[in-house]
Amino acid sequence: MFEFDKSTIAIVVPKLPALGLRAASQADLDLLRKWKNEQRQFFFHQEEITEDQQKQWYESFIKRPYDLMLMTTYEQQVFGCLGIRWQEDHWDIYNIILGLQDFGSRGLMGQSFAALLAYAITLKQAPITLQVLKHNPAVAWYQKQRFGITEIHESHFSMKYQPNLKR
Numbered sequence: 001m002f003e004f005d006k007s008t009i010a011i012v013v014p015k016l017p018a019l020g021l022r023a024a025s026q027a028d029l030d031l032l033r034k035w036k037n038e039q040r041q042f043f044f045h046q047e048e049i050t051e052d053q054q055k056q057w058y059e060s061f062i063k064r065p066y067d068l069m070l071m072t073t074y075e076q077q078v079f080g081c082l083g084i085r086w087q088e089d090h091w092d093i094y095n096i097i098l099g100l101q102d103f104g105s106r107g108l109m110g111q112s113f114a115a116l117l118a119y120a121i122t123l124k125q126a127p128i129t130l131q132v133l134k135h136n137p138a139v140a141w142y143q144k145q146r147f148g149i150t151e152i153h154e155s156h157f158s159m160k161y162q163p164n165l166k167r
């Protein structure tokens with residue numbers, strides 16, 4: 001029987017082979033927590049995450065086969081992270097963070113994100129959605145990645161991947 005082991009995921013971006021995505025491991029936890037805390041203004045959870053909370057999250061995360069946290073690498077240097085998790089009947093995007101600003105505004109996060117979407121669809125063909133705070137400049141970035149706004153809430157937008165959307 002096919003068993004999917006998320007800890008072995010490694011994706012190379014064909015257009016730019018120096019760019020890759022690999023499964024996050026326990027060794028990445030400090031970095032993930034640091035980046036999330038540094039950029040928490042952009043996320044729903046505004047409190048600092050403690051080391052214990054991060055460990056608890058990881059314990060449950062490793063038990064969910066279709067909850068993926070990938071680290072983005074450029075020439076082996078880890079510079080960001082991308083999360084996607086299965087929720088009943090669709091994929092939900094989360095924890096998209098450019099951790100090292102030197103790697104920003106070069107299209108590297110965008111290309112990594114596109115590779116993540118393509119990979120998730122090979123696992124399960126289903127809608128891909130996300131929730132983003134209205135004030136977050138990432139709204140425009142997601143629109144460039146072909147996500148359209150589907151619902152407007154008081155503090156956030158729901159967005160959905162629409163591959164045929166014009167950029």
Ligand SMILES: CC(C)(COP(=O)(O)OP(=O)(O)OC[C@H]1O[C@@H](n2cnc3c(N)ncnc32)[C@H](O)[C@@H]1OP(=O)(O)O)[C@@H](O)C(=O)NCCC(=O)NCCS
Pocket residue numbers: 039042043095096097098099103104105106107108109110111131132133136138140141
């Ligand atoms: C959202 C986020 C991941 C984007 O990272 P980034 O490094 O800016 O992303 P990219 O490099 O892919 O795109 C940024 C810009 O580079 C441009 N760019 C430059 N060179 C490019 C290239 N070769 N190919 C494609 N785009 C390129 C893009 O067009 C884009 O233009 P813009 O500034 O007008 O939007 C980053 O801003 C971030 O971590 N934000 C904080 C956390 C957050 O809010 N996450 C989302 C929570 S829901």
